[in-house]
Amino acid sequence: MxxxxxxxxxxxxxxxxxxxxxxxxxxxxxxxxxxxxxxxxxxxxxxxxxxxxxxxxxxxxxxxxxxxxxxxxxxxxxxxxxxxxxxxxxxxxxxxxxxxxxxxxxxxxxxxxxxxxxxxxxxxxxGFVVPATDLLCSFASGAEKLPEGNTAVIAQSGGIAHVLAFQSRRQGRGVSAMVGLGNRANVGFTETIEYFDGDDRTDAIVLHVEGTDDGRGLLEACRDSDTPVIAYKVGQSDVGEFAESHTGALTGDHELYTAGFAQYGVPTVTATDELLDAAAALGDSPVPDGPNVGVVTAQAGPGIIITDRLQRAGGRLPALTAETQERIDGILPGVTYTGNPVDTGRPMPEFGDVVTAVAEDAAVDIVLVYELFEQSVGFPVDALDGLAERVEKPVLFATDGIEEDMADDKAALAAVDVPVFETPERAADAAAVLARYGEMQAAGTDSEVVADD
Amino acid sequence: MxxxxxxxxxxxxxxxxxxxxxxxxxxxxxxxxxxxxxxxxxxxxxxxxxxxxxxxxxxxxxxxxxxxxxxxxxxxxxxxxxxxxxxxxxxxxxxxxxxxxxxxxxxxxxxxxxxxxxxxxxxxxxGFVVPATDLLCSFASGAEKLPEGNTAVIAQSGGIAHVLAFQSRRQGRGVSAMVGLGNRANVGFTETIEYFDGDDRTDAIVLHVEGTDDGRGLLEACRDSDTPVIAYKVGQSDVGEFAESHTGALTGDHELYTAGFAQYGVPTVTATDELLDAAAALGDSPVPDGPNVGVVTAQAGPGIIITDRLQRAGGRLPALTAETQERIDGILPGVTYTGNPVDTGRPMPEFGDVVTAVAEDAAVDIVLVYELFEQSVGFPVDALDGLAERVEKPVLFATDGIEEDMADDKAALAAVDVPVFETPERAADAAAVLARYGEMQAAGTDSEVVADD
Incomplete structure (x- = not known):
């Protein structure tokens, strides 16, 4: 296929x-x-x-x-x-x-x-599209312009497969494949998850699920996948008859699905953009050891939004160690706020050093950086280059500014594999998915150890 | 100022x-x-x-x-x-x-x-920016590239003021003004709401609120504004000390604010992008008479997402009248689904006629249209041109596709003042804000009538 x-x-x-x-x-x-x-x-x-x-x-x-x-x-x-x-x-x-x-x-x-x-x-x-081989098995216009990326999109609805692929392009990302399952006559979630888990071009798998008769098969395929899977289960309220007219599946019990996914190590999200953000975070990052997020921000306003949203979505903001706080005070004497988040008040040349200090803090499993673009300073590309790999923690970056002014700096971040997000909320949501994933992985490892005893 | x-x-x-x-x-x-x-x-x-x-x-x-x-x-x-x-x-x-x-x-x-x-x-x-007069009273880079629009951004945080303005630009919209209040020494929410309510360039006012000592003054200013106001109150969880270090305000009780805003006719949202989408919907549309949304979609998958999300956020999807259903059957014999949503299954030349039929249905207060872009058909610009004004109902449009392929069609929609949204979820959220606003306005009118008795 x-x-x-x-x-x-x-x-x-x-x-x-x-x-x-x-x-x-x-x-x-x-x-x-x-x-x-x-x-x-x-x-x-x-x-x-x-x-x-x-x-x-x-x-x-x-x-x-x-x-x-x-x-x-x-x-x-x-x-x-x-x-x-x-x-x-x-x-x-x-x-x-x-x-x-x-x-x-x-x-x-x-x-x-x-x-x-x-x-x-x-x-x-x-249908489906594999950009790397120009295999455009979709009748939709624009399929030939979908860029290659490392996320496999598996959507129950062909329309949503395209929505996700087009969005991914607009976000400057791309897909390893885009598949619309439709009625799933004999190729469904399990078969495609298994296939793309074995696909070298795929680092994250995202699912759009309306409903399936084989919930267990779906969950087991997710559990067996070495590639991280994130799921978007639609239909929390009653959309009954209309949903059935679509791909022949009822949308089913939303809470049951959410609980099932959590139990099988699959973070769930509630929107298409959130799904792609989560894939970018998971697909381009080391697996976090837990849910503790260190936040560094150059502006307090986005920092408050991020902190609030992270906490509500399963992330934790631990206190930084005394060593890290001292180190930051050394870098920026009189810095605005050295709790967690660290707020530098403005972008400045030392910003990258502050990020590094937080990333190296033992209390931190995940790093989230927010910085409005300022032309005279730019982004701390050198500091972020290789940082995630070195500290073995995800390092996410979010910003806003005039698109064309920051295009070069954004491209530089992409070139060193730093996942970049568009709004404070979406960055927080992506970090929260990492936090939940980190917690699930930690719990999964523990229970396996117990089982081996 | x-x-x-x-x-x-x-x-x-x-x-x-x-x-x-x-x-x-x-x-x-x-x-x-x-x-x-x-x-x-x-x-x-x-x-x-x-x-x-x-x-x-x-x-x-x-x-x-x-x-x-x-x-x-x-x-x-x-x-x-x-x-x-x-x-x-x-x-x-x-x-x-x-x-x-x-x-x-x-x-x-x-x-x-x-x-x-x-x-x-x-x-x-x-600081602040008024793009129409090139009054750039901000030290941030890129302020000179903010386009003029009809939304006044009033943010407690200067950083968030910029986040919102940059986002608005990326969405192809713009601002009538962008104001960061900071510590609100003697110019706060009340003064700026009052000013921009009287500003000819402003059709919607959006608020980013961390907290204020004068909640009543804020709410009364909102109520007294003839221009629609939408509020984003941040801080649902405890961000305590960090928030205080920012603009000198505690984030306060979130539920109290939300209830207060609702009582004073102000819809609330939970994210920056949602805030701007709501402003685009409210600022460019007639005031809806109630919360009943007629949804027309060319693809079922987005239709299910929109239906589900709308229902959960305060919108209602009434049954279309028998006349409308017959009319649609006449336009598209054998159409995929003629309940509400109406699902045409694919974009086609008759799509605009279907939208018109739903817009003219007496049971519908708000129209939301979703259509993936298909090059050979384009968007139903002629049908949408002047439709909202004629039926005196908001008509929202959401799509996805290859940005440059649909640029002309999107510009044509913008030229005839049709608000356009980027994802099914964000379109549903914007329609839900209209629905809640419509319901508040209806309730407000009723209670005024009672008070006059």
């Missing part, structure tokens, strides 16, 4: 705006051969001759993008089986999400697929 | 990086005359000759930016009084936020100011 040698687009169309056209246009970006399949079409599409059936292709097609309407799907899947295609993406709706008849249709497709050992993504999905 | 004919920068400095330099550099953008004041300096600064004292300036200086250290401030304020200057911004810290001696110093400054009838902004603030 995610690493094919050749791709077929079944139901490829010459009519712009049709899914069969958009899917083919996007698929053409792929480095390997791409074949348009349509028995009603002659001639070429994007310079490649149409074929009547996947069984007519000599090449080794691993992946077929099925752009035909629902009722024609079972035949296409059977043909793919005959042709030895191992994976099929089904974009069409009208399956399990659309009542009894649709359910029967979906069952028929799944039975055919399992006969031939085919992995089915969808139906009722916008 | 906010509309001077000439400005003096007291303590202006030739040393780059010093507040007296940065403040002078920014002030020079102002259209009127700007005078550097410093008895220890000779020659020019940015081409303007230094003067020894504000009393030496012949021009009619209304506003002085005081860049001297705390202890020198009382003399500067007295000199300003002698020179007939009506407003002074005090940047320095070391006043009420810094213990007993600082409190004495602040009292001395306030007494002097009141003797001469001077309005004091600060101390301990980064």
């Amino acid at each position: 995610f690493d094919p040698s050749a791709v077929a687009v079944v139901g490829a169309s010459e009519t712009e705006g049709k899914i069969g056209y958009e899917a083919m246009a996007n698929a053409m970006e792929f480095d390997g051969p791409v074949y348009p399949v349509n028995p009603s079409s002659d001639g070429d599409l994007f310079g490649v001759p149409f074929v009547d059936s996947v069984t007519d292709i000599d090449d080794d097609v691993d992946l077929a993008l099925c752009c035909v309407p629902g009722p024609a799907t079972p035949d296409v899947v059977a043909e793919c089986g005959e042709a030895g295609v191992g994976a099929v993406v089904i974009y069409a709706g009208g399956f399990a999400e659309a009542g009894d008849e649709g359910e029967r249709l979906q069952r028929a497709v799944v039975e055919t697929a399992e006969e031939y050992g085919i992995s089915l993504l969808g139906p009722n999905t916008s | 906010f509309d001077p004919s000439a400005v003096a920068v007291v303590g202006a400095s030739e040393t780059e990086g010093k507040i007296g330099y940065e403040a002078m550099a920014n002030a020079m953008e102002f259209d009127g005359p700007v005078y550097p004041v410093n008895p220890s300096s000779d020659g020019d600064l940015f081409g303007v000759p230094f003067v020894d004292s504000v009393t030496d300036i012949d021009d009619d200086v209304d506003l002085a930016l005081c860049c001297v250290p705390g202890p020198a401030t009382p003399d500067v304020v007295a000199e300003c009084g002698e020179a007939g200057v009506g407003a002074v911004v005090i940047y320095a810290g070391g006043f009420a936020e810094a213990g007993d001696e600082g409190e004495r110093l602040q009292r001395a400054v306030v007494e002097t100011a009141e003797e001469y009838g001077i309005s004091l902004l600060g101390p301990n603030t980064s």
Whole structure:
């Protein structure tokens, strides 16, 4: 599915705006051969001759993008089986999400697929994208501009998969893959989590979950993943009928999910931007040893917001050791506030030294730095370069300013793998996810030790 | 303060990086005359000759930016009084936020100011900015690039004033003014709310509140404002000592504030981005008659998130009338879902007609539209142009996609005054603020009627 040698687009169309056209246009970006399949079409599409059936292709097609309407799907899947295609993406709706008849249709497709050992993504999905190999198996426009990153997006809704991928781009990040599961005919959360846990390009996995019949399978896949997983379970209030009309799943009991995720070591969040922030924090950082956050701020206002929000979301702000406080007083005599947060009052050349002092404090598991951009001082890039690795703690940075003025400094931070956040609240939320993750990891290790006894 | 004919920068400095330099550099953008004041300096600064004292300036200086250290401030304020200057911004810290001696110093400054009838902004603030007149009374870099908008930002913390202004710029919005109150010596929330309520450029006022001794005055100023006010009260958990070290105010009882704001018709939010989104929704929209939201979405996933979040935040999703449902069925036979939300399944040319149908439904007070950008279809700009005015209801729009691909369409929406939001959650939060505001207004009108009886 995610690493094919050749791709077929079944139901490829010459009519712009049709899914069969958009899917083919996007698929053409792929480095390997791409074949348009349509028995009603002659001639070429994007310079490649149409074929009547996947069984007519000599090449080794691993992946077929099925752009035909629902009722024609079972035949296409059977043909793919005959042709030895191992994976099929089904974009069409009208399956399990659309009542009894649709359910029967979906069952028929799944039975055919399992006969031939085919992995089915969808139906009722916008597909997937792997930016590193330009594998654009989505009909949405803009898929070709998604940048490569180290977060795998796995969303129950194809629409939310795209929302997350576009947001990630706007944040200057990117994705290792973006997958919309749709109805999860036979490729669901467990299969994709397992796959991307083994994917070298992926350092964090984010889940958008509406609901699933196999909650246990989902949780166990999360627990078994060495790659950190963060989950966004939607549907806290009753969205009943509408949710069912979507991907054929009820949104289920929100509290039960949240508790289950926590028990299986998965931090949960409550918004799309928070999900991507958490992935940036977890994917680019050492695993924290606990929930203790050391906050350094150059302005008190953001410091208060961060402190308040962190505390409410499961982070702790320990007192810094006397040594650290003395050290900071030595760096900045008369500094505004040397508790935790440390408030330097303004950006200044010594700011990086203060951050280093806090990062080296034994009471601190996670470091969060806030500094409004000031042109004459810039960011403490040298101090932050390699700091997280050296102290083996996450070091997060948040700022605000005129985007183009701070672009170079922000790029410099990205180049040395410092996760950067856009608002005080979002930085605090990301640090809180790290804190909760750190606490879960610590608890998990403890219980394993007990179990070994 | 906010509309001077000439400005003096007291303590202006030739040393780059010093507040007296940065403040002078920014002030020079102002259209009127700007005078550097410093008895220890000779020659020019940015081409303007230094003067020894504000009393030496012949021009009619209304506003002085005081860049001297705390202890020198009382003399500067007295000199300003002698020179007939009506407003002074005090940047320095070391006043009420810094213990007993600082409190004495602040009292001395306030007494002097009141003797001469001077309005004091600060101390301990980064100042203010009015983009429309290039009045940049802040020492922060980038102030000159803040775009003009219709939201007045009034923040207790100068840092947060800048956070909000920079964010607003990144969101493609802008501010009518950005004010950091700091210690609120004698210009506080009440004075600034009153001023910006009367300001023609301001359609919404946002407050960042840490704490105040005069809660009643703040609430009454909000109630008396014809311009909608939205408040962000920080400090739900105990940030005690650190908060006091900041602007000399305790963060106080959060629930009491929230209840007070609600009672006085002020919606509250819990984050900086939410504050600006709420201002965009309220400032650019007709006042809604109630909390009933009609949601139209081109993708189900965002629709579920929006529905869930709206319901939890005080919005209601009423059933659409049978007429509207029939009308939508006529526009899009076999549409995915015609409850509320209406889910069209994909963007399509008829999308704008569907939005219009929902906007014209009598059960709907507020319209929220979500549509991922699809290049071949674009946004329904024609349908949205003038719709809110015609139906006398707020019409909000949220989307995601590749920024540069949708830039023209987004600009077209902005040109016809449609508020646009960045994530499904933030759009839902903004609509929920409108819903709560609509309900407050309805309740307020009722109780006034009762009171008149």
